[in-house]
Amino acid sequence: MRRRAALSLLAPLAAALLVAACELRDAQDQGGGSPAGAGQAQQGGVGRPADVDPPTELPRSFAGIGRVARTEEVRAWDIDVNPAGVGLPPGRGTHAQGARVYAQHCAVCHGAAGEGVAPNPPLVGAGSGDFAFANDPKLTKTLGNYWPYATTLYDYVNRAMPFVAPGSLTAAEVYAVVAYLLAENGVIGKETVLDARSLAAVRMPARGRFVHDDRAGGAVFR
């Protein structure tokens, strides 16, 4: 009998400890991603008086904060090109035209023949067709042996190159220098005319090499 009484006295204490433990865990989880959750973590074990409401629910929309984007401001910044070719502009270019663009804008950093000038990477070189990069750190990754999508080349040159004046090349110049680099890497012929359609159709040698992340935590190291 006495033993049972002692247990019943301890029960509220145990419950309080359990609550405290849960709240600590919640605090350690940093309140999750929601601001409402962060507010709840601050209440501690004090409890809520009758004249204090719980934290407000977030509204479905914070109408009035932010505005509808203007079509032209979206267009000005929407510069990306995806693997299907969405985002590629009108225009066309060839290896011969690209050779001139390359010599004028690119060779100073990447070398006369795309061989790279440290620390700037080489752009040309189709070695290591067997994709042995993990086994040999000396192998050089290039457009020809590592880049899985040709559209990426247009996207990157257009957004970030030339390094000192990105965005200064016309669409035709970008198509041309992409044609030059792909041909120098043996991916396309020197006669190929690159435009939105033909560029999206280019299949890069390394295309099938990429796999999604299969690491999953746990004891097995992948």
Place this chain on the structure above:
Amino acid sequence: MKKNELLSRRAMIAGAAAAAGGALLKQVVSAEAQESPGAGDPSRAPGTGTTAVGARSAFENPARSPTGVLSGSSLTPLQSLTGTITPGDLVFERHHSGIPAIDPSRYKLVIHGMAARAMTFTLDDLRRLPSVSRVHFLECSGNGRAAYRAPAPGMTPQNVDGLTSNGEWTGVPLSVLLREVDARSTARWVLAEGGDSNKLSRSIPLEKAMDDAMIAYAFNGEPLRPANGYPARLFLPGYEGNTCVKWLRRLELVDQPNMSKDETSKYTDPLPNGTARQFSFLMDAKSIITSPAAIARVERGWMEISGIAWSGRGRIARVDVSTDGGRRWTMARLQEPVLSRAHTRFRHAWEWNGRATTIMSRAVDETGAIQPTRAAFRATRGPGTDYHFNFIRVWKIASDGAVTFEGDA
């Protein structure tokens, strides 16, 4: 003033001058010339007045390691830090086209694509929306590459792992913004793009964007520093640093990854089987002893072995320390609170007997992932793998107490 006192004071002045450079030297020397009554004994004369912005002690000189290259990095001096929080001015840098100067009054973030409406938010808009503050690490996934490919005895914790920093990020949950634009159910990815001249772009799974992604505008209680994305950046807890796009100016809801330069030709992991792992966002469980470490010299007797451990998958569950080359391990004490996807300080009291040995730490995270040895890492990922170098870091202690980085273990 006795001769010994004068000597030690001169040594102190020389030390301070070496640490702080010429401007300070001038001040200190002129202070000495005055020979005020309490000179050399701070308890015998008033000190200096209050200041608008605090400076470090002239005797402390923690520094990053800038290279001067616009597309390069500058590493956090891990050996100079205690606890878990990285001061804002020592957070590592990694830029791809230098640091842009962005006027906060002209800043805007455009969100568009597969959504009911395209919207533009100013910095004031972002600050008006509900915010969260969370302590997390930010780590470049190339961290540890030099220690893997070209280890050298003189490498310090900064040289080995200085591309990680940890602190309190404050910003708007991205889920709040995506609700404002009313993302369509067909959207699967979010393309994030910076406003620097590289316009760095990465594709983020929508699931992550809706989970715990934030548009961060502050770090450790103050606005982001320019080198770390001022005025606003994407922050993705546990993800490789490159995805946490700085100077964020555009988010596009899309149904497939963009296959941008930094998610194809870079930030992918060639494997020995002739494939390359892509979208390997999460940082693996990892740790490093930051003291003692190269290029310190230790003395026989008791010392504290201390370091940091972290995992992109959650909390650190355990850190083991070995002081005998990895034969026996002892559980280190973890500094509470142990936060998810944050640097966790571990400590281990050790009495060194003066014999040459190696010391190392091994992190275990809450998923059970164990930091692998260098040999196991090499066997699984290959000598030429490019990112996510989470192998065990080993320090060698010579019989004279000299500590060096051990790259062969």
